[in-house]
Amino acid sequence: MTRPQFxxxxxAIADRYDTILCDVWGVIHNGRRAFTEACDALVAFRKQGGQVSLITNAPVPEKQVVRYFEPLGVPDAAFDICVSSGDATRAELAARPDITVWRMGGDEGWEHDRFLYEGLGHTFIDNENADLLLCIGLRDQVNDQPEDYRAELAGAVQRGIPMLCANPDKQVRVGGKLYWCAGALADIYEDLGGQVIYPGKPYAPIYRLAIERLTGLKRAPQRILCIGDSPATDVRGARLQGFDSLYVGTGLKEHGANFEAEVTDLLADYGEQATYAMTGLRW
Structure with missing residues (x-):
């Protein structure tokens, strides 16, 4: 497997690309503060004529993602648009009207999660007799473990209910701590033999949505660069769509002094190959 360029x-590589699809959490902020060098790099890329779509597996629509940017210090000038797994999930729900939905929500409950489905007219029931299981996250992200849900999920699998996974990420780093996400529950669902629908990275719907929402430059695949901190979603998603990728080491994985060797081994563990790698996004 070929090592990435560093x-x-x-x-050093910006003139090869017209468009950047950039991950959010772990690349431009860590949930506590913005990474100034990363934001400045995206600002500089846009100043020389490039377009930037932030592309995140956050299980909420764009408006709910970007409302946190100003308090964290992420400038508006760093991106043209933001597209989320929540946006792609909402599109999947809209394509399935008149179904009953069993919602497995995240920490903030109905008030926070409602943006995914508000106004679409679905009926929600809290049992495995629904037509669809909408998995948004663990009910208690701090104290629960994914395996706590295995027996509950098994009942839905036995009834043949498909799961719509609003966030394919398995974990996210907030500050210095990792928390479980909906993707970890989707892994269990598939392990039990269930069907999972993934609108977010590394699957095609979120990439199609991001490119459709950008305007202006023609986006030949070889002129698109994906940036992210996850081999399983960002690097793999870029490969599946035929785009180049830049892995950055500011997110899920904590790296030591020998970054180049560590990244090469990490990508090999996932069976993936990034085009480039950097310790952190910078201009």
Missing amino acids: PSGLA
């Missing part, structure tokens, strides 16, 4: 900064 550019000193985005400036």
Whole structure:
């Protein structure tokens, strides 16, 4: 497997691309603060004529994602648009009217999760007799473990209910701590023999949505660069869509002094190959 290239900064490769699809959590912020160098790099790319779509597996629509940017210090000038797994999930729900939905929600409950389905007219029931299981996250992200849900999920699998996974990520780093996400429950569902629908990365719907929402430059696949911190979603998603990828080491994985060797081994563990790798996104 070919090692990635290790550019000193985005400036060294920026003229090869018209469009960047950039992950959010772990690349431009960590849930506590913005990564200033990463934001500055995206600002610089846009100043030289490039377009940037932030592309995130957050299980909420765009408006709910970007409302946190100003408090964290992410500038508006760093991106043109933001597309989320929540946006793609909402589109999947809209394509399935008149079904009953069993909602497995995240920590903030109905008030937070409602943006995924508000106004679509679905009926929600809290049992495995629904037509669809909408998995948004663990009910208690701090104290629950994915395996706590195995018996509950098994009942839905036995009834043949498909799961719509609003966030394919298995974990996310908030500050210095990892938390479980909906993707970990989807893994169990598939292990039990259930069907899972994934609108987010690394699957095609979220990439199609991001490119459709951008305007202006023609986006030949070889002129699109995907940036992210996850071999399983960002690097794999880029490969599946035929795009180049830049892995950055500021997210899920904590790296040591020998970054190049560690990244090469990490990608090999996932059976993936990034085009480039950097310790963190910078210009």
